[in-house]
Amino acid sequence: MPNQPISGNDLARFSGPQTFMRLPSADTAEGLDVGFIGVPMDIGTSWRSGTRFGPKQVREQSAMIRPYNIQTGAAPFDSLHCADLGDVAINTFDLKATIDIITKDYDAHLRHNMIPIGIGGDHTMTLPILRSIARKHGPVALVHVDAHADVSEDMFGVKVAHGTPFRRAVEEGLLDCDRVVQIGLRGTGYTAEDFDWCRDQGFRVVQAEECWYKSLAPLMAEVRDKVGGGPVYLSFDIDGLDPSAAPGTGTPEVGGLTAIQGLEIIRGCRGLDLVGCDLVEVAPPYDTSGNTSLLAANLVFEMLCSFPGCKRR
Amino acid sequence: MPNQPISGNDLARFSGPQTFMRLPSADTAEGLDVGFIGVPMDIGTSWRSGTRFGPKQVREQSAMIRPYNIQTGAAPFDSLHCADLGDVAINTFDLKATIDIITKDYDAHLRHNMIPIGIGGDHTMTLPILRSIARKHGPVALVHVDAHADVSEDMFGVKVAHGTPFRRAVEEGLLDCDRVVQIGLRGTGYTAEDFDWCRDQGFRVVQAEECWYKSLAPLMAEVRDKVGGGPVYLSFDIDGLDPSAAPGTGTPEVGGLTAIQGLEIIRGCRGLDLVGCDLVEVAPPYDTSGNTSLLAANLVFEMLCSFPGCKRR
Amino acid sequence: MPNQPISGNDLARFSGPQTFMRLPSADTAEGLDVGFIGVPMDIGTSWRSGTRFGPKQVREQSAMIRPYNIQTGAAPFDSLHCADLGDVAINTFDLKATIDIITKDYDAHLRHNMIPIGIGGDHTMTLPILRSIARKHGPVALVHVDAHADVSEDMFGVKVAHGTPFRRAVEEGLLDCDRVVQIGLRGTGYTAEDFDWCRDQGFRVVQAEECWYKSLAPLMAEVRDKVGGGPVYLSFDIDGLDPSAAPGTGTPEVGGLTAIQGLEIIRGCRGLDLVGCDLVEVAPPYDTSGNTSLLAANLVFEMLCSFPGCKRR
């Protein structure tokens, strides 16, 4: 039988190991279908820091999640062998070194036939992950939920930081640009061309206001059409959601998606050939109730429930 | 004239007695139409504790509420004689003893012809309340707002805790099962059958996703049809609402109802023969802004405004 | 070239002067198109105090805003010469004296041809501002977003406090009553006539429940029809929004507008002859995540983007 989370009926939820959903730990991805990987970093952030504690808090809150998804019928632990692979041993004083360490770590894990779910940490981490993903799968499609396009040319002259990963990914050929969708973009910027660069690459840009007041189920049908037919990476920045839903993040932007829309996006990815995911930018020092981490943990669980091979009951 | 709350024009809101809405206290329910009863307990909780301070904080925040409901026209203190009956003297070290104390207290109050509104406290309290209610009224209909069905067989082998009250209530014949509605259920569980047990009893189960993006006024028309024609109990777990609306609770679940939907549910109960209500699971240590308690206090006020005999202007 | 905010690419956002959007300071409004003016006061509040720190915190959070409004295309700093005029030197022990100081300060600024944006501070401040505005422009139209009508006859016998400014403004002939709209009113009151007084003056009162579940773009078309054709003042009390969107305020009321509706209202004021605005009632001690101040800062920026003469790209 695949690994099972410790049940809240066997051990009180505020007890036990602090792995994702209190699953077993594993040192290697060998034999796993899915691995949870913490990337505790915040040195790529531009406003509030603190995401270095994100993996810790998301795992703590994940203890509340039970193994069966009542709303979708997904029972991931019936069929998927999952474990918590611990944290990438980042170098907290050196952003460049950290980026290389992440790729190296992912490369090692991806020698095995496993889907990695990265728990951040700031969004810088997605570039080194994509490098590893693309090395294995070639250029991938991308579903990117975020308040920001993260395609800046640079930040203070630095080429890789939390505002630039997708510009770099395009330049390096890591993305199949016609199969990229960005959802939730909004906020303020520097020029009228901020999102145009994305569109010029062939991205489908869904600004937040296109999502207001409605279910995103129809949008996700369109998304599946666009990104289907090949490997897909899902990168979910918690600040894609509105600050009322996810206050504990470093660069919140007003007018964002609801938590429900966040759930719909991930559930709408079912059927896609997901080869990797991440959930980034949870900043515990600003998450005074713990509920942003809780939401993030649930979104990670929903990713698992949308994976190829996840059984439904 | 019925009891009146102290007016904010007579005494500054941050001042005065900490009773519900700064109403007079009463030692007995004699002569009252409605009594507010605190049930300060959290030893039935499974994740975060702290609801023992719920009655205190809900009363504190209730000082902001003025006596007339502008939106519905309800003027409860024109016709209903209300008082704060203080707290049940629970035994904080013994869950079983506490359960019996609650029933005994309610029995005493219900010798008088009064509608009790319980302010929790964890959801365990609803079972002993229903025992007392059913002793007086026979099996009652139930409108139950919650993220969780609270129908577990047991928790750690314990038969009565905050995840089991409605299973026990059914077994003990306290509910008229064809007249039970549960609204807002969601989250994760252990088996695909989690909510099926409810449906098998004849409950109408309204999962949260059925409520997304829309007014619940139509649903409440259906609810009134189903539960009308006899005594009804309303149990409102604040975690039925989304964590963005009600962060200060012990087992929050993502994807819940909005505060507005919460208002619509209670307003939609007008016309029913409400014989008792409760508002449970406010956990002040996690309510950093005080706004969950404020919302809870308003929901309690709206219950009052939906009661039989409440005049409108 | 008009004044520009310091760019986040030139100086890290957590750095630099604490002016609105890190714009230059100015001692006088001479030559400005728009001036930001702090009014740090809370002695007009009736429940929680703390708004005296509002201007400080709104300015701090405004450092996150970039100069171009992606969603509307507005590029205010292309055409409008803006500066931060600092704070009104209020007298924190004397409400009456403070009210006079505000008017005097505004009078001095309004000798220049500038649109003032007041950052509060409690809502009492709007009365002395309107006195100054009306001295220059005559009676003005008003778009008023709030949970409360703020038209009480008095509070504890005091004629000017945060619950009375618009009653006084009407009495003093500062408003063109047929061109007044109040949006978001709700909550509880003392009599059935609470909002009737407003309607009797000719105000259009849009209660919160009229706004639930829908875009306010159509409403704003109606609003523009009603208030257009002359000078308009916009007063935005952050408690017009729901506590889930804006927890950090002194008298929150449940069932309010969403942040998105707040944006729509301000964007919907484009085309009006706005002659002054304010954003009031942010109470930092209750804004534990800082996100209420962030939202307020964005709403102020949106005001700027809706001003006559603001260029679009």
Next chain:
Amino acid sequence: MPNQPISGNDLARFSGPQTFMRLPSADTAEGLDVGFIGVPMDIGTSWRSGTRFGPKQVREQSAMIRPYNIQTGAAPFDSLHCADLGDVAINTFDLKATIDIITKDYDAHLRHNMIPIGIGGDHTMTLPILRSIARKHGPVALVHVDAHADVSEDMFGVKVAHGTPFRRAVEEGLLDCDRVVQIGLRGTGYTAEDFDWCRDQGFRVVQAEECWYKSLAPLMAEVRDKVGGGPVYLSFDIDGLDPSAAPGTGTPEVGGLTAIQGLEIIRGCRGLDLVGCDLVEVAPPYDTSGNTSLLAANLVFEMLCSFPGCKRR
């Protein structure tokens, strides 16, 4: 038998009425030896506000105090008939009016032979209290614990605010200046003469640094010598203590007294003819753990234990 607090063995501490130590309430001081009086105000503050919620929070935390003082042997409820007299009905918009209301309220209470303990609220309140005290007892001695001398000539031209009460008291002849001691003064000021005015009146000024690293028992022997032999008023500003002991206050100053020294001062007042006391400047919005209110509640209890007529066991 005198009034007794509700015992924590009879009713859980987080339960019951929110009076001081859960004592009975009283509408009048008739028959009482001691009365607790809340003065919920903050409009006299110059930096952080919030003391309006002080009485509420001090009462809430006082529920933890048991009736017998183990360290001193004092058993106040054996001999002193105590009750909570509720709050002074201050006018939160008008500092001058509030000052008069306080005096009037105290005058009414002092028609009875009772010792009042005022729970603040900002320090402005001590002036109107002293007016009432002096009307009954003539000029009184004063033991004043504080970081600040509170003898400013005025604040923004206002004669009565939280930085001026003792200058006014001297001018009005309310104090017996040779029998005044100020303890804990420190911090920064405007001139070298700041504390000289006090010394010129005959006050004994004990600056905080005179207290560092040592027991204040010897100092209190000296104090008793100086202030004994007639009626004494004790005014304890919580900011006399160091911010590490009492973080929840509006104008904290570094380098202050320890909580232990605070206890020693009050215990050292035993034997004096105390005719009134107050504990002021607790600001709950800045008391994130609740422990400042808890400390304040204990200091109030210690006042009671030092009163003439308090029995020891």
Next chain:
Amino acid sequence: MPNQPISGNDLARFSGPQTFMRLPSADTAEGLDVGFIGVPMDIGTSWRSGTRFGPKQVREQSAMIRPYNIQTGAAPFDSLHCADLGDVAINTFDLKATIDIITKDYDAHLRHNMIPIGIGGDHTMTLPILRSIARKHGPVALVHVDAHADVSEDMFGVKVAHGTPFRRAVEEGLLDCDRVVQIGLRGTGYTAEDFDWCRDQGFRVVQAEECWYKSLAPLMAEVRDKVGGGPVYLSFDIDGLDPSAAPGTGTPEVGGLTAIQGLEIIRGCRGLDLVGCDLVEVAPPYDTSGNTSLLAANLVFEMLCSFPGCKRR
């Protein structure tokens, strides 16, 4: 070589497993010299709950501790084989059942020749631990640091709760009463006899005021004389320390020990035959800075450094 904590030079401190000091986990005490055991419970508390999260937070903060004790020279991991034994699987709804589970768990661990350090959790846990300890070692000496004597006859008629463990322990013959020391007692009580019962058993009671203003090194020499010459248990309630040092606890009492005195007490236990220790009553919901947990983690580390067999460099 004995188990080593993960070094902060190998893996960033905010990363890695959440065991005590990031030591290896172990399922059994076999082969260990010292085992860390979480006891996540709060259902024995009488005021604020929340200690159920104590073990989690103490472990999280323990990641900051490095392996060598600079001040004492202790290098525990040179000679002592240590591991984290995880949590006792308590029953959060049943205090009596939980008590038995703790004893059973400890019994199993104590079949091996290991010193257990319990991390709480409320103080109720010490009774079942002492039952297990006494079964192995016979009646033991006790060094007990606390604000409270914890020798109540009962609480609400319940014989075992967080205010009673040492009364029960005496009755059950678990303690060698002539070798018991209680340090830090203070606060308020119900009768003049509260601490007399202790003294009547032969306990040395060191009230907090005996400790004020001085090093406890001399006291600890006396303590070693009294309790030496046989097995000793050390029970450290974090509320023995002053709220300024340890705000995050459930029943804080003013006038307590400093953190430095806490260190001195534990360091002063060196040379004793310690057979078990615990650190109890850390309540994370009230530990807003995390520093109470940090202090607790350091106190646990100091216990380890005082153990028999701990090498010094």
Next chain:
Amino acid sequence: MPNQPISGNDLARFSGPQTFMRLPSADTAEGLDVGFIGVPMDIGTSWRSGTRFGPKQVREQSAMIRPYNIQTGAAPFDSLHCADLGDVAINTFDLKATIDIITKDYDAHLRHNMIPIGIGGDHTMTLPILRSIARKHGPVALVHVDAHADVSEDMFGVKVAHGTPFRRAVEEGLLDCDRVVQIGLRGTGYTAEDFDWCRDQGFRVVQAEECWYKSLAPLMAEVRDKVGGGPVYLSFDIDGLDPSAAPGTGTPEVGGLTAIQGLEIIRGCRGLDLVGCDLVEVAPPYDTSGNTSLLAANLVFEMLCSFPGCKRR
């Protein structure tokens, strides 16, 4: 007349520019005696981040400080011309680049004859400051207050981070090693040699336990003897103080100095030829009451009061 801070009698303290003590800003050090320089960085931290917001918060709290030091008689603004020089424009993504920018900025300022006071920011900043200081003054004496020696060989292979500045400074010949004193060192480490390296360089190492329970005035006499007779730099890490005094920092260590001892150290530096100072490691996200920033601001003010040329009244 030298620059004066805005008086709290002229403008309410919660108002006005957010410069240190509301002094005038300056773009250049020309003509200044003292300049305050923010260094908003946290990418050199190893546990909790957040010090990037330190300069902002220290300046905000400094608004409470009045210009005259009552305890010492220092009146710095009588004789010293001071201004706030704003922030160093650090590169938040690149630690190495930031280090060079700091030196460059300081070099520019030090072309003028001014004493810089750096407000951090993490302790990494002191190395680049010392490079600039030594370029001007040659090797300097050092008074270093800290919990940590900050002389690690490297951190994760990185040579310059917040745990290494003084090792690098020695290697680069920036310090006059016989005139270096480190005060407050404590905590845990990796080897018995951790502080020996310091002693081997000729440093006087004053471990925290040498300071417990006593005034540091005698120590400072010794310090003045050791470091006098030439230029001295003072570096004050707020974590030198105990977490009870300064909770808002990133790597707190238990058993530290009191705030009073911190004051004594700085006051004890009077008479030394101070050529520069810094106050580092205030982490606002963990400073929930704001009091750590307030303490830091006071310590900075005390530095100013100890400067050569500061007049006393």
